[in-house]
Amino acid sequence: MAFLELQGVEKYFGELQAIKGIDLTIEKGEFVVFVGPSGCGKSTLLRMIAGLETVDVGSVWLDGRDITKLPSSKRDLAMVFQSYALYPHMSVYDNMSFALMLAKTDPAAIREKVERAAKILNLTPYLQRTPKELSGGQRQRVAIGRAIVRSPKVFLFDEPLSNLDAALRGQTRVEIAKLHRELNATTIYVTHDQVEAMTLAHRVVVLRDGQIEQVGTPLELYYRPNNQFVAQFIGTPQMNMVAGPDMAQFEGGLTMPVPSGGYLGLRPESLTLGAPGTGQVQARVDLVEALGAETLVYVTTARGTQLVARQNNIRTLPHVGDAVGLQIDSAAAHLFDSHGRVVAPAMR
Amino acid sequence: MAPKPPITAALVGRTVAAWVVTLVIFFPLGWLVLTSFKTELQAIAVPPLLFFKPTLANFAEVQQRSDYLLYATNSVITSVISTLLGLAIAFPAAYSMAFFRSKRTRDVLMWMLSTKMMPAVGALVPIYVLAQTAGLLDSRLSLIVVFTLSNLPIMVWMLYSSLKDIPNEILEAARMDGASLWQEFRRVLLPLGIGGLFSTGLLCLVLAWNEAFWSLNLTSAKAGTLATMIASYSSPEGLFWAKLSCASFMAIAPIVVFGWFSQRQLVQGLTFGAVK
Numbered sequence: 001m002a003f004l005e006l007q008g009v010e011k012y013f014g015e016l017q018a019i020k021g022i023d024l025t026i027e028k029g030e031f032v033v034f035v036g037p038s039g040c041g042k043s044t045l046l047r048m049i050a051g052l053e054t055v056d057v058g059s060v061w062l063d064g065r066d067i068t069k070l071p072s073s074k075r076d077l078a079m080v081f082q083s084y085a086l087y088p089h090m091s092v093y094d095n096m097s098f099a100l101m102l103a104k105t106d107p108a109a110i111r112e113k114v115e116r117a118a119k120i121l122n123l124t125p126y127l128q129r130t131p132k133e134l135s136g137g138q139r140q141r142v143a144i145g146r147a148i149v150r151s152p153k154v155f156l157f158d159e160p161l162s163n164l165d166a167a168l169r170g171q172t173r174v175e176i177a178k179l180h181r182e183l184n185a186t187t188i189y190v191t192h193d194q195v196e197a198m199t200l201a202h203r204v205v206v207l208r209d210g211q212i213e214q215v216g217t218p219l220e221l222y223y224r225p226n227n228q229f230v231a232q233f234i235g236t237p238q239m240n241m242v243a244g245p246d247m248a249q250f251e252g253g254l255t256m257p258v259p260s261g262g263y264l265g266l267r268p269e270s271l272t273l274g275a276p277g278t279g280q281v282q283a284r285v286d287l288v289e290a291l292g293a294e295t296l297v298y299v300t301t302a303r304g305t306q307l308v309a310r311q312n313n314i315r316t317l318p319h320v321g322d323a324v325g326l327q328i329d330s331a332a333a334h335l336f337d338s339h340g341r342v343v344a345p346a347m348r
Numbered sequence: 349m350a351p352k353p354p355i356t357a358a359l360v361g362r363t364v365a366a367w368v369v370t371l372v373i374f375f376p377l378g379w380l381v382l383t384s385f386k387t388e389l390q391a392i393a394v395p396p397l398l399f400f401k402p403t404l405a406n407f408a409e410v411q412q413r414s415d416y417l418l419y420a421t422n423s424v425i426t427s428v429i430s431t432l433l434g435l436a437i438a439f440p441a442a443y444s445m446a447f448f449r450s451k452r453t454r455d456v457l458m459w460m461l462s463t464k465m466m467p468a469v470g471a472l473v474p475i476y477v478l479a480q481t482a483g484l485l486d487s488r489l490s491l492i493v494v495f496t497l498s499n500l501p502i503m504v505w506m507l508y509s510s511l512k513d514i515p516n517e518i519l520e521a522a523r524m525d526g527a528s529l530w531q532e533f534r535r536v537l538l539p540l541g542i543g544g545l546f547s548t549g550l551l552c553l554v555l556a557w558n559e560a561f562w563s564l565n566l567t568s569a570k571a572g573t574l575a576t577m578i579a580s581y582s583s584p585e586g587l588f589w590a591k592l593s594c595a596s597f598m599a600i601a602p603i604v605v606f607g608w609f610s611q612r613q614l615v616q617g618l619t620f621g622a623v624k
Contacts, residue, residue, distance in 0.1 A: 052520050072523040079524045085517035089539045098535070099525035146525070 003028040003063060003186055004049070004154060010057035011044055011210075018044050020210040021058070026154075026188065031180050034190045035197040036207035037233070042190045043158055045207070049188065050156050051075050063153060078147035079156040082163065084139045086131040092118075092142050093127040099150045117145045120179070137168045144176070148183065157189040161196065173199060194234055198222070206230050228340035231265050237296060237308045239334070240266045246303040252280045254330050261338030268310035270332035273297055273318065278325035283307065285322045299324060384594035391589040406594035413591075416598055419577040423599075426488050426573060427556035430495035431549050434503045437496070439545070442507035443537070447516055457508065460501040468498070468561050479566055488571045491563060495556040502555070503548050510544025511537075550610055557603045574599035 002025035011019035019041050026032050034042040047053040049060060051072035059068040067075050078099070086095050093114060100110045118124045121141040131139055140160065147155055157176075161169045177200055180187055191197055197204045198218040206213040206221065206229075214226040218234075225231035231239045242250050242264040250264055251257060258264050276282065283299035286306070297309045297318060309326065318324060335343040353359065383391050385402035410416055445453050475494065476485075484490035514537070522536045538545075560575040567576060578599050581592040 050520075050524060052523070072520070073526045073528060077524065079521070081517045081521060083515060083517050085515065085521040087518060087521070087536060098522075098527075102526045102531060102535075146521075150525075 002026060002061075003030075004188075005061040006045075006049070006058065007061070008058035009045070009048060009055055009060065011041070011048060011053060012056050018210050019048070022210075022212055024205065024212065024215070026186065028186055029184045031187045031189065031200060031202045033197040033201035033204050034188065034207055035192065035194055035204055035233075036213075038192055040207040041210040042192075042207045044210075046156055046158055046188060046190045049154075050077055050079050076153045077156055078150050078152035078154075079158065080143045080147050080160045082159040084131075084143040084163075086139060086142055086146070088131055091128050091130055092123060092134070092145075095131065095142055096127075096145045096149050099146070103150075113149045114145075117149045120148070120182075121145045136164055137172065140164060140172060144179070148179070148185075151185075153186065155185050155187040157187065159191055160189075161191070161193075176200065194236070198234070204234075206233060208233075224342075224345045225265075225334065226342055228263060228265065228336045228342075231334055231336075231342075235267060237268050237310070240268065240271070240307045242266065242305055242307075246301055246305040249281050249301075250328065254333060254335075256335070256344060258335050259337045259343055262343065263336040263340070265334035265336060266307070266328065267332060268296065268308045269312075270329035271307060271309035272327040272329070273309055273311055273314075274325040274327055276323040276325050279327035281326040281328065283324055283326055285318045285320050285324060287320065288317055290317055297324075299326070380593045381597055383590055384597040386590050386593075388588055388590045391593070406590050407598065410591060410595050410598060414577050414580060414595070416577070419572055419574045419599075420602070422488060422491075422567075422571055423557055423573040423575075424602075426491040426495060426571075427553050430492045430499065430556050431553045433492065434496045434499050434552055435507075435545065435549055438500055438503035438507050438548070441504050442511050445504070445508050446511035446514075447519060457505065460504055464498075464501050472565060475562075476565060484566075486567045486570045486572075490566050491571060491573070494562045494566065495559060498559075498562070499552045499555055503552055506548040506551065507541075507544055510548070511541055514540050546610075550607070554603055554607060558600075 004026040006022050006024040009019060009022045010017065022045065034045060036042050044053060048055050051067070051070060055068050059066055061067065062075065062077075087098065090098065096114045096117060097110045100113065105113075114127070115124070118127055121144060123138065123141055123145060126134060126138060126142075131142065134142065140163075143160070160176075161172055164172060173196055176189075180200075189196070189200060201218055203215060204218055204221055205215050208229055213233075214221060214230045216224070221230055221234045225234065225239075228241065232241065243262075247258055247264060254264075272279070281301055283301045285297060285299050287298040289296040289298075293312065295311045295314055295317060297311060298306065299309065300306050307326070332346045334346050337343050382398075384406055385404070386397070386400055387403055387405070390397050390400050445457065479485050479490045482490075484493075518540070519532060519536060522532045527535065557573075558575065559573070560579065563573045563576045564579055567573070572580075578592070578595045581588060581595050
């Protein structure tokens with residue numbers, strides 16, 4: 001049996017069904033990320049695992065034990081909240097040792113564990129301060145420290161980086177990844193940021209409207225999305241979607257036709273810009289974003305389809321209004337039927 | 349030190365106005381204290397005397413005639429017990445409303461407050477009959493029950509507004525850390541909510557101490573509070589201004605002293621939510 005298992009889990013808020021029957025297994029030591037647009041139920045699902053929301057239908061199993069009805073305090077899980085939720089009246093040391101103290105751990109052992117965690121997280125000089133005397137990043141590290149001193153069965157992270165500025169977010173993301181490698185602890189991490197999902201996860205669970213759209217490794221989701229939603233949710237800029245009357249000219253180079261009423265999905269990097277008249281599709285440049293190593297070129301075809309092309313290391317930038325030809329890497333094309341389900345995943 | 353602001357007409361005007369308002373508010377109280385040190389003759393002198401030879405005779409007489417200590421004991425017992433009892437009932441109510449909100453919570457709070465909109469006299473007959481039937485007329489118990497119940501809506505409201513400033517996630521964090529309900533209360537909720545709890549208790553203590561309507565109607569010689577003692581000095585025998593003032597002074601003195609030392613908490617409690 002898996003380490004953590006959700007079996008047909010459902011949640012209702014009044015009439016609204018927030019979680020619509022989720023089955024999921026998580027192995028010991030795995031780093032799983034729940035990702036999805038806001039309101040998709042990812043935080044609710046995490047809180048159900050934590051015991052902070054009741055499970056209306058289905059069951060939750062942890063380490064061979066049914067914990068569906070167990071209160072949070074008895075589940076042996078640790079959670080890092082979006083708002084950090086530090087105890088404002090306690091010092092950093094007391095915040096980090098609170099759970100151990102409640103568990104009646106030997107004081108010497110508490111001291112050793114807290115000091116070790118503080119060292120890992122660079123918090124040693126701040127142990128006697130209260131949370132309000134710390135910066136946002138330091139508070140975040142205390143919240144993480146509070147979780148790791150306990151060595152819980154599972155770490156739960158609820159959008160832990162969303163209150164940090166961009167630079168700190170990137171840095172903390174790297175630290176969390178490093179921490180996970182060192183502790184090898186089972187982790188569930190909720191985020192709406194697909195970059196966090198892609199960089200941290202062993203497996204990503206993409207949620208939408210309380211249902212799982214797809215579960216897979218980050219690269220599986222990127223290269224073999226099950227449907228149009230996952231295809232467009234994972235990857236920045238979004239996958240280009242071609243539909244309707246424009247299809248004919250795109251279809252030229254494809255090995256199989258797009259189903260009627262369906263869509264053709266093309267990642268920005270599978271479009272190559274060329275001189276006007278070359279390639280399968282002719283278009284005009286709307287906007288150029290030169291990011292250094294790569295350049296994003298936004299174009300519109302003669303029939304009005306808007307596309308983004310990602311070009312690496314181009315020396316001469318196209319200008320807005322230029323006519324360009326687009327070469328399509330047909331082996332990297334994704335085909336979806338009229339319901340958005342994948343018909344043929346990209347061949348590579 | 350910041351430079352002194354220039355003295356302008358507006359500043360002078362505001363300062364004068366503030367002093368006038370303060371004096372107007374303070375005057376009756378100040379006059380009451382002065383009068384309690386006068387003889388009855390001095391008290392009714394025209395023009396009123398500002399300077400006189402003070403006497404303590406009134407204090408002795410008030411104690412002799414109406415057993416100040418008995419009334420004071422009744423006041424202390426009824427106000428303290430009703431406050432503690434009220435807090436014990438109101439705190440769990442406020443806790444559940446603040447942290448387990450439902451879509452009816454707002455209505456329940458409004459309904460509670462609406463009970464304070466009815467004049468107390470409207471409930472006089474039923475409550476009097478209840479107290480009489482239960483054999484509780486002129487007992488401290490009847491006052492404790494009535495004080496507790498009549499202060500409950502205010503207590504729930506004040507505690508609710510102070511508790512709802514505490515983020516729910518902090519309590520959830522405590523639960524995740526393994527805290528039982530009692531530990532959550534003792535280690536997290538109480539330290540964070542102690543200010544609100546204290547100021548709510550203080551306000552209700554003052555309200556119960558000064559309560560006159562129910563004490564006058566439900567008690568007489570045995571269980572009367574200081575408020576009823578004051579009232580007994582405006583009797584058919586005529587008004588004895590000096591003794592009446594002295595009784596009032598003695599009745600309010602303990603709570604004024606108590607309030608003075610805890611006014612910081614009181615102000616903090618009354619402005620909860622207003623500054624955040």
